[in-house]
Amino acid sequence: MxxxxxxxxxxxSEGHPDKVADQISDAIVDLFLSKDPEARIACETLTTTQLVVLAGEIRCKGVYENGEWAPGALEEIEKTVRDTVKRIGYEQDGFHWETFEFENNLHAQSAHIAQGVDASGNKDEGAGDQGIMFGYAVDDTPDLMPxxxxxxxxxxxxxxxxxxxxxxxxxxxxxxxxxxxxxxxxxxxxxxxxxxxxxxxxxxxxxxxxxxxxxxxxxxxxxxxxxxxxxxxxxxxxxxxxxxxxxGPDGDAGLTGRKIIVDTYGGAAPHGGGAFSGKDPTKVDRSAAYITRYLAKNIVAAGLAKRCTIQLAYAIGVSKPLSLYVDTHGTGTVADDKIEDAIRANPKLGGLTPRAIRTHLGLNKPIYSTTAAYGHFGRKPTGDLFPWERTDLVEDLKAALTAEATA
Known part of the structure; x- marks a missing residue:
């Protein structure tokens, strides 16, 4: 280096058109998770002059079941969208929270996706999609961010x-x-x-x-x-x-997921390509990106490295990750493969299956609207918010790797 x-x-900012879209999508995620912690959501948002459009796939008890909307659900969704835009502060002729046209094109989750993701019989819950996810931490700042x-x-x-x-x-x-x-x-x-x-x-x-x-x-x-x-x-x-x-949306159209480098590490680390906002935590694009940040931050906070990148990979419908990769960029105090072994062996992490990640970090909660502007990482963990920013794995890592070094 x-x-x-x-x-x-x-x-x-929160008023950037793409970020308006992200915040609307995550407000929908929070709305559905508040009704059903096992809800499945993939909500995309388009914003432009005096128009907001939702599209995507959902499954949520008490909101949308068996192809039918619950009474009042459509009105609650529209109110959530308008309240989000109002909170951001748009009251302009070209984009006003009270008067923009609204379209809701959300529909049922694919049964073929559901059969791969849902747990059944002896089958554990599988990843909500295939893909690669990266986490990163560096000692540039107290929050271990670039x-x-x-x-x-x-x-x-x-x-x-x-x-x-x-x-x-x-x-x-x-x-x-x-x-x-x-x-x-x-x-x-x-x-x-x-x-x-x-x-x-x-x-x-x-x-x-x-x-x-x-x-x-x-x-x-x-x-x-x-x-x-x-x-x-x-x-x-x-x-x-x-x-x-x-x-805002009057000056340029906005879409969910177009600011993924702003959401992560500002280009200082790789990005797997998947956006976060609008997705429930069975989607490893989101949950695995959070656990890799959590692991990388704990490694740096433990003094095991000054800089750390972690990659995980998954196949849709498969619970076990395909690979785990740790790179401390020559700054580590122990070998990178030994850190990988310590992560795999930690019982709290449950083998980094999607279910184990969600359980360890407490992700099945309406905690996502606050993530959708000013970055998902480097934020202060408060209550249920930003649990992937905790450094509660430091002592486990130190103990495991000290034992390894003295074995």
Whole structure:
């Protein structure tokens, strides 16, 4: 690994059209899981000018059974969608939570998928799809996340909080950020470029109002990034197109799952390709990505490596993972294959079957709406939320690998 280089990650706000779609899809996941913890959901959302469309496959007791909607279910789904858009803050002519057209095209889950996934007789629950999933952790930040992505997320989170509180009333919901850092000896040494594009009220693209907006953004950046990373040499690009009044789904169509690198590690680690939002936790695109982050974070938190990538692979309908791969990128204190052995042998992890993952992390709960903006990883585990960010496997790993080293 190079010791000196530039690296960049981006984030997008909760009002970005693709993130609006993600949040709607995960609000539907939460709605169904609140009714039935064993619900099956694959909900895709399209957003565009004054239109939201849902499509996908579902199965949920008390909501949709035997091809029939329960009384009031359709109305509750539409209310959930509109409430999500209202919470984000869209009350614009081109996209308004109260007046957009809504289409619900959700339908029954394929019986052929269900027969592979559901447990029956001697058959354990199988993976909801085939695929490869990656988890990652690095000691750039206290949350063990890539610094470029961590700062990109936090800039937009602060701006959204200020918009909602009225501290920055000139902001509108849609925004993007990008942070470029220079790394020396593998550690962040300087911020060379900051990009922030934010939708704004009319008039904030020239004169004193434009100066006010740009000064505000620079202050947010100064509050988020460590002072030693910023200098007169840091290059700022704030609303570089000049004007950004038309935004959100009115400015560009949004689709569930188009911001998977924003959702994960900002390009600092591989991505298996599957999106998370809109999927119940039997889908290993979601649950296995969470358990690999959990494992990688615990490995780094245990001091077993400074950087760790983990891959899992599954076949649809098969419970046992096809492969487990650990790479500590030459930073490990023990051999990578020994870490793999410790993971496989840990009884708490249950062989990393889909059912064991869901049980260990407590994933059959309505906990997903909060994941759908500002990243699924590097967040604070609170109550039932973000359980994959816990570091409660540290002592197990230390004990297993210390015993291995002294055997």
């Amino acid at each position: 190079r010791s000196s280089y530039l690296f960049t990650s981006e984030s997008v 610094a470029t992505l961590d700062y990109s997320h936090k800039i937009l989170q602060r701006m959204a909080a200020d918009r909602h509180s009225g501290t920055a009333p000139f902001l509108e919901p849609d925004a993007k950020s990008q942070v470029t850092l220079r790394f020396e000896n593998g550690k962040p040494a300087a911020a060379t470029a900051i990009v922030v594009s934010t939708q704004h009220k009319p008039g904030y693209d020239s004169g004193e109002k434009e100066t006010e907006l740009k000064s505000y953004v620079k202050k947010v950046v100064a509050d988020i990034l460590p002072a030693e990373l910023l200098s007169d040499a840091t290059e700022y690009h704030i609303n570089p197109t000049g004007s950004f009044e038309i935004g």
